Amino acid sequence: MDLELTDEQKLLGETVDQLLEKRYTPNFRLDLTRGEGWSRDLWKQYAELGLLGLPFDEQYGGAGMGFDELAVAMESFGRALVLEPYFATVVLGGALIANAGSPEQKAAILPGVAAGETVLAFAYAEAGSRYSLTDIATTATPAGDGWTVSGEKIAVLAGDTADQVVVSAKTPSGDIGLFLVAGADVQRDGYTMQDGQRGADLLFADAPAIALGEPADALEVIESVLDTATAALCAEAVGAMDRMLWMTVDYMKTRVQFGKPIAVFQALQHRAANMYVSLEQARSLALLAKLAVQSDDATQRRTMIRAAKIGVDNAARHVGQEAIQLHGGIGMTMEYPVGHYFKRVTVIAHTFGDSDTLVQEVGAAGGLVTAE
CATH class of the missing domain: 1.10.540.10 (Acyl-CoA dehydrogenase/oxidase, N-terminal domain)
Structure with missing residues (x-):
């Protein structure tokens, strides 16, 4: 391979x-x-x-x-x-x-x-649902040749500007279906999220909707897409870590303390080297997630991707914290970019499941290595 x-x-x-x-x-x-x-x-x-x-x-x-x-x-x-x-x-x-x-x-x-x-958005999260895809109150009701959707969704990425919203909702049969709703038919409360990206809380009040495909249980499709999306976030986090590391190294070469660039101090060199190790570990785990996407075994795919994201998130936290500390006070300012990178990888670490949730799910699946 x-x-x-x-x-x-x-x-x-x-x-x-x-x-x-x-x-x-x-x-x-x-x-x-x-x-x-x-x-x-x-x-x-x-x-x-x-x-x-x-x-x-x-x-x-x-x-x-x-x-x-x-x-x-x-x-x-x-x-x-x-x-x-x-x-x-x-x-x-x-x-x-x-x-x-x-x-x-x-x-x-x-x-x-x-x-x-x-522009599209996917509305799935609700207040109180945490990371569950099924614990939702939004409902879809047949109406003539189409459907209507009623309920509230929170923290919808691009929800304030989306032309079409894909929304998950419960059908009368109790299944989770996917429905297309025009952005103009949704009440939106847009805002800037912690990482600078735009999100919105959406209110669907008997909004006209079209079933995406067959209005049967779409949970398997949602989980498959979120698996791929999680692997994509691993790749994005690696890119952010890569930039944080080299921004920090460049800063250490120019920041002078006691008459010398701080890059010459061995203790700081060791910390930068450890950042590099974390980056390369995350790169390998992102590769694992990329390979897992191709698996036809849904359970194996999901377990591998979740395990990879746990490692990527831990590495991102280490690289981000060290980057901020090695920059000193300037790393905390709005005008300097390193803090914004750290915010982004922190948000990634809480997207589709935080570390505690992912660890529980990987453990419940038996882990990556099973005893023969």
Whole structure:
């Protein structure tokens, strides 16, 4: 098995990195958080590069590529700390439509996503549901040829600007179904989240909806998409850690104390070396998650990805804490980017399950290594 990136994948990563290095300066990102929250202009450039249709079939305007290419893009986005709703639109909303939607629904929505014309969001979390996908109160009720959805969802990524919202709701039969609701038919309370990305609390009050595919139990599809999304977050976290490490090393070379750059002090060199070890461990675990995505065994896939994320989250906490401490007071300021990277990896560590939850789930599945 070849674990190295192909030439095409390397070129993809270099292309995205070059674009973001030119555009995503700390001041540019800070200005974005004061406006709509992300750049429509960059969103169009992502579409022109084919990033918005990367995992979708060519017949729906996509590039027909797989998770390997998606992981390359996510690592680049993590390195630049982008604010555009790529994760919400492509990794979550687009994947749900690609996996659960009918051919007609895919043809109607995915080309718009690939072209940068449609922003998607996935509304699944509710107050009190914590990380459960089934403990929800939102309901879907048949209404004529369609459905209506009623309930509240919280912390919906890109929920304030989404053109279409994919929402999970209970059907009269008690199953968990997926439904498409137009953004204009939802009451939205938008806000900036802790990591600078945009989110919203959504209120569905008999909102007109269309069942995504068959309105039967969609839990298996949701879990599969969230597995892939979790692996994508591992790749993004690696990109963020990579940037935090080298920002810290560069700072240590320029910060002078006692007449010398602090990089010459052996104790600080050891701390930077340990950061590098954590980064490389996380990179290996992100690779494990990427390989697990390809598994046909849902239980094995989920266990491997959750175990990988536990390690990635622990590594990110170590790298982030050391980066802040080695920068000193400047690392805590809004104007300096390292603290924003730490916020992002901290939010990633609490997305789809925190460490305690993931450890319990991996343990309940028997762990990664089973006794013969």
